[in-house]
Amino acid sequence: MASLLDKRDDEREEGEINTAGLADISFLLLIFFLITTTFDTDTGIGMTLPPPLPENQQPPPVKDRNMLKVLINARGQVLIEEEASSMEDISREVKTHVLNRGKNPEYSQTPDDALVSIKTDRSTSYKMYINALDEVKATYNEIYNKHAKEQGFESYQAYKESLGPDEDDMIREKIPLNISIAEPSSRGGGGEGGSSS
């Protein structure tokens, strides 16, 4: 009996897991993850909504001259400060409005106070709304870029990257991006937002 067991042990080679298939298995997994991985980052227009107002409280008053009113109706027609205009005019108007610095009584007192209000009809298409918002944001970016260049940076992006974690973005502090979004007959006068980043 004992001899039989001994013989068996002798015949057996050293036990080893066959690893030849391991590479194949991991290749399979690798291919699966390669296919399911998407590296596209989400892009979009970032905004920050204003916090909800307490009950029965009115939104803070804004002087009429500090607010540039942009209205878009259901057909996509644009009205800037009660004057019929077009999407292309938004950029120019916003620039004069923000950088007015109290010169023209029709426009804002300081860039800090300047506010752009985008009002849309309920049935205005989302595309028109995004177009208008994009125009305003692009104009602000242009202003920021100009200021950054005056300080010797290549662009506003480069200026932002040069800031330390505790340093404040001075350009943005001086010219904050204030956009008010509302619909003509909404409750509480609608929202007010600024860009998030």
Next chain:
Amino acid sequence: MAADSGHFEKKSADTGDQGIPTSSLPDIIFMLLIFFMVSTVMRETNVKVKTSLPQAESLEKIEQKRLISYIYIGPKKQNVKGSGQTGVQVDDALIQDVSNVQGIMQRQIEEEPRLIVSFKVDQQAESGILRDVEQQLRDANALRINYASNQENQGG
């Protein structure tokens, strides 16, 4: 000559079982595998509304994909009940009533206070519905939002 050839023969006989060593291949593959496993964000979303995104120029990138919660607004797809009507979908589920958004978002913001809500809205959708959803988000204190849009083609 004979000695030489004999020498050669011996050499080739020694290295006769030549091949690329594959013992470290699994390790390399595993490394790649782990990289892709880590960088993959698995998200099963079944979008039940049609959204063709608008185009814009001044875009920002959201790097932290894990913080994003999506809201889709657009006409319902063909196979969904009541197709053609504008539907609102939060992450994975169609919302029957817009006023439910507040509750959903409140729960999400408790889990992740840095939540970013990304709006994927159809170009032709009416902005009135978007306003309603935004009001819900304000009430839920989910204030960081993003209007998803594609890069505008420079050529026009």
